[in-house]
Amino acid sequence: MTDQRSPAEIVRQSLKRRYRKERRFRAYGVLAIAIALSALLLLFVDIIGKGYTGFIKATVTLDITLDGDVMYLEDPTDPEELSMADFSAPIIRALQSHIPEAQSRAEQRELSRLVGTYGPNKVRDLVKDNPELMGTTQTMTFHASDRTAVYVKHAGDADYSVKLSEQQIEWVERLREKGVIETSFNDKLFTTGDSREPTYAGILGAIVGSLLTLIVTLVIAFPVGVAAAVYLEEFAPKNRWTDFIEVNINNLAAVPSIIFGLLGLAVFIGLFGMPRSVPLVGGLVLALMTLPTIIISSRAAIKSVPPSIREAAEGIGASKMQVVLHHVVPLAMPGMMTGSIIGMAQALGETAPLLLIGMVAFIVDVPEGFLDSATVLPVQIYLWASSAEQGFIELASAGIMVLLTFLFSMNALAIWLRKRLERRW
Structure with missing residues (x-):
């Protein structure tokens, strides 16, 4: 039996079906976004309701x-x-x-x-x-x-x-x-360290510990990550060894963070004999965890620099090193900084690797140096959330609000830097 409809009618029916599918797909997307926003709003309402x-x-x-x-x-x-x-x-x-x-x-x-x-x-x-x-x-x-x-x-x-x-x-x-x-x-929340009594407990010690740990992480991870990205992208020969290194860098970015904690426990504390529960060791562990993120983002930033920049520099007699250091790296630096800030934000929110190196200890005094016993904000929240006293429940939620404020600020800074310093070719 042959279709008696005209070609124009067949095309119109086909277009109607296609448009219906597109509308359904859009509806599914809007529904997914609405569910995600509702879950996020519910989370924030619960945290703020308990933490204010x-x-x-x-x-x-x-x-x-x-x-x-x-x-x-x-x-x-x-x-x-x-x-x-x-x-x-x-x-x-x-x-x-x-x-x-x-x-x-x-x-x-x-x-x-x-x-x-x-x-x-x-x-x-x-x-x-x-x-x-x-x-x-x-x-x-x-x-x-x-x-x-x-x-x-x-x-x-x-x-x-x-x-x-x-x-x-x-x-x-x-x-x-x-x-x-x-x-x-509650001014004590920001002026004192931890305490056995909820009314006297504060997060100053955890904030200072997080700051010292992130300083060590940034000082190690940023220069090493940028140098590795520059070498792999500009100087390394394309062979099986570099392919092997690139694959492993991508795999390390997906490794669970607790594995880096085990590595830090075995190498820095077990092999090198470094003290437990200090920002120096915590920063070294987080630097290892953050390196893949910085390397990947830095390589992407270097790739975004147009080849014409390199060709123009080489055309006026610049060496390979001068092309990279005077032209490519400065133009790629905004992307490198954005990736590094996102990596630091990820490190700020980590708990599992720091638990394994002893930064879960009860710390009353505010640390004054990189070798003083310290804890970090996520671990402090973990300790309060696992405490039996009711007063610590609201302190844990308040600590989460402070941590989210830092994370949002760091991500906002990364977005601002990207918009402020990016160049359109």
């Missing part, structure tokens, strides 16, 4: 009377008396001035637990540094305890369980009404 309170601290402001009889301290200049004195007693007295019915020893213990555990240490340091203040009343601000801070910031939130007693909750509400307990920006 990490930038808030709860404080207790009290009028502390430095009474020697209450603290069992006669001579504040005597180290032995300072070590035996009771510096929590004036804090309890100050709280009792607002909660006078708390008189029994059990109620006083419950009352003292509203203030952070380092509160007495702050009173001791004040007396030790200023013994002339004995007998006076000083207004002091303390961090609230972890349980008090969680209640103040998350009262009514089903994701956070309240671990205060009903009596303590009543006291907290009364202190909040009087303005004794207040919330403000």
